[in-house]
Amino acid sequence: MGTWGSGNFDSDTAADHLSSLTARLVREIEDAMSGDPVELEADEYWGVAVPCNLEILNVLATQHWVGVTLPEAATVESWKATYLAAWDASIDDLEPSPEFKTQRRATLVSTFDQLTEAIRAK
Template sequence: MGDWGTGNFDNDTAADHLSILTDRLITEVADAMAGDPVEIEPDEYWGVAVPANLELLSLLARQGYVGASLPEAEVIEEWKKTYMAVWEGCIEDLAPSSGYKDKRRTVLIRTFDDLAELRRKEDSD
């Protein structure tokens, strides 16, 4: 086992573990995006879990840990198009308040955009 510091993520085993975790988060999103669009509607499990997974990936990536991986920025952009099209097509059926709808849309777009930007930054470093 190679250690490069005393932190909980400063060794090869932790990096491998983090790689497994981030790969799982990415795979779950990829599977949801490739599946039946009904599954990513705003009131469905994956409609909630997809942005949660993306937020977790962003949080991990910001730490700079070895082993944290991100999907390509172009993939994230395609996921955003797919997800937001479903969201926009279904959100009115749930009768949200206009304030909630607008604020939630902003959060969702920012979630995808922040992750894509983190990947672009990673690619440029």
Template sequence: MGTWGSGNFESDTAADHLSIVTARLVTEVAQAMAGDPVELEADEYWGVAVPCNLELLYLIAAQGHAGAELPQPQVVEAWKQAFMAVWERSVDGLDPAPGFKEERRARLLETFDRVAAAARSRAGRPGAAPAW
């Protein structure tokens, strides 16, 4: 295996490991999005964990390390549409504090948009955007 620097992510083994970590995050999101929409409601586990996974993917990808894999941008856009539809239907039932709904909506949209933009910027790089 090759090593090209002294950093923690500057070897083929590290890139392989990062690929495994990011693939797990993407797979979890893909499975949640393909599952029961009730599980994506604002107060359900995947309603919270999906944006967390996406944020982690974005933060990892932003470092530019080899092995950080993202889904195709159109996949992220489809996830955004589906997730936000469930979120919009469920959030009012939680009686959110004034201003929370608007702030949270903006943050969720920003999260999906940042991951999609990162995926677009990585498109064309070998192995950077598998068709999840």
């Protein structure tokens, strides 16, 4: 295995680890997107975990480490449409304040958009 620097992510082994980690995060999102849309509702596990996974992927993408494997930008855009449809259909049932609803949706949109931009910048 090769090593090209003294950093924690400067070796083939670290790249393999990052590849496995990012693949798992992507696979979880893919599974959630292809499953029952109810699982993506605002108060469901994947309704919360999907944006978390996206944020983690974005953080990893911005590091430019070898081994970070990301989906295509078009895939993330498709996920965004699917996710937001489920979120929009479910959020009012939770009776959020208008301010929270507006701010949270903006955060969700930004989360998807930032990852799309990071992928396009690679």
